[in-house]
Amino acid sequence: MENFENLGLAPILVQNLTRMGLTKPTPIQEQGIPHIVRGRDLLGLAQTGTGKTAAFGLPMLTRIIAYGKRPAPKTVRALVLAPTRELATQIHDNLSAFGEGAPIRIQRVVGGASINVQTEKLAKGTDVLIATPGRLLDLLERRALVLSETKYLVLDEADQMLDIGFIHALRRIARLIPAERQTMLFSATMPKLMEELAASYLTDPVRVQVAPPGKAAEKIEQGVHFVNQGDKATLLAEYLTKHPGELAVVFNRTKHGSDKLTRLLENWGHSVAAIHGNKSQNQRERALSSFRAGEIKVLVATDVAARGLDIPEVAHVYNYDLPNVPENYVHRIGRTARAGRNGRAVAFCAPAEMGDLKAIEKAMGAKIPVIGGEPHAAVEPARPAAKAPHRGRGPKPQPKPARGGSQAPKRRVSA
The missing domain is CATH 3.40.50.300 (P-loop containing nucleotide triphosphate hydrolases)
Structure with missing residues (x-):
């Protein structure tokens, strides 16, 4: 297995990983980081708990550190979208730990917190912004930030974002980000809608899959x-x-x-x-x-x-x-x-x-x-009672019009 030192990461990130007791990359990190460092789009399929945050965060931070200067006011260099506040918080905390001591500004914006405070923090410009889609759209409507300078887009747990109805929000946000960007999409499953999303968001992506979808951890x-x-x-x-x-x-x-x-x-x-x-x-x-x-x-x-x-x-x-x-x-x-x-x-x-x-x-x-306990008998859904078949000669009886109303007039069909 590779060491983090051999994956092309910024030295300060490797030092922080060593201090945190992280010396060996997980499979998703070992396979994904080199491609992201080289600027490739990536589709990562892996369950939660496999180290996806470091897989996209470490190479992204490496590239941003190389900029050597602060972002312009209200701009965002890298955008990470997450479906829940808890996941956004976890990503923020992990990236902040990885980048401790580096000249990078990492912010988190989620619902349920003061939007005015978030607006003030974004005014100075942000290197990495972790956001839930709903709150990000609120801030965009207030013109608290712009995405015209965003060069990196990460969709984390993308299948869950689709499950809870964020597809339209994702499309609105993507239209505000330059087409010339690096995009990383991570998902635990790959339903049909996810394939369509990947096809529209990613350009010639590298596909990395480290565990079959739906498989639980062995321990x-x-x-x-x-x-x-x-x-x-x-x-x-x-x-x-x-x-x-x-x-x-x-x-x-x-x-x-x-x-x-x-x-x-x-x-x-x-x-x-x-x-x-x-x-x-x-x-x-x-x-x-x-x-x-x-x-x-x-x-x-x-x-x-x-x-x-x-x-x-x-x-x-x-x-x-x-x-x-x-x-x-x-x-x-x-x-x-x-x-x-x-x-x-x-x-x-x-x-x-x-x-x-x-x-x-x-x-x-x-x-x-x-x-x-003992397995229950399967509960069958109730079926509507079958209508009695029409018997006898003559045409099948037609339903009577509702009381107080009349049958709708027949539509005239033009030739």
Whole structure:
């Protein structure tokens, strides 16, 4: 395997990596960095937790450091788009650590924070801007920044951005960036719409794929526990009690459900917090900070935390509700077994979720071991009652017009 010293990176970045204890690149870094350093567009396919941030961040910072001068006011040299505030924050923190001591200005703009404060910071010009699409568009409409000088564009977790409806925002943003740019697109999956996005954004890209889509990390011990929906909270409390003091992330499908479960666990004596889209940015950051410090042992979250939550101490992931997007299962359980550690992921499956479970196993190409309960019978969707066939002679009866109305006049067809 290569060393970071041999990948053409700026010396100050290599020094920082060594200080952080990072000496050997991961496969996505080893394969991707040389192409990015040479200025090639890149399509990277890899799961979360494989080191994608360093794969695009280190070579991009290397090229920006070589500029040797500050960016002009309100301009942005490199733009990194991320689907969630949590992922944007993680990318910002990682790039800031990689570039510590280098003459580069790295900023983050996300929703839920003061847009006026963000506007003031952008006024001086930015080397690397990490943004969520919605907040970036807000700032562009306010003319707080311009993208006419942007030479690097990164779309991180692009498949999730498509899942949550950012495709139109991405297209609007891309039109404001010069066509002469270097573009890097990273995704865990490659649906058809992603192929179309890559074709329109990338020019003669290098394709790097380091793991089959949908494959979970090998160090995650997985299991499914069959349970009735109404018994899930009690079952979760039993699991949490078995592992006191260990960090656990609990995934819930809805914001309301997350808050309700959090209150219940609090009443039962667990140290717990929730994060989801209805929480303010300060609330989300306080919850994550307390969780990272171990002050809170249980984090209840929606899929905003399925990617971008990088806390090596997370020992357990509980899928309280199974995701209705099969690929999200792999992203969720990827919050554990990070930084070479082992982890455990337990899925709670209610009768109505049997179809979701089958879809997840199909996407992974593997069965999840049963560790509790008995598999439920598959719940078939209700079918509409069949209409009785028309019997007898004569024309088929026509439906009667609604009361108080009349049948619509026949359309005249012109020859």
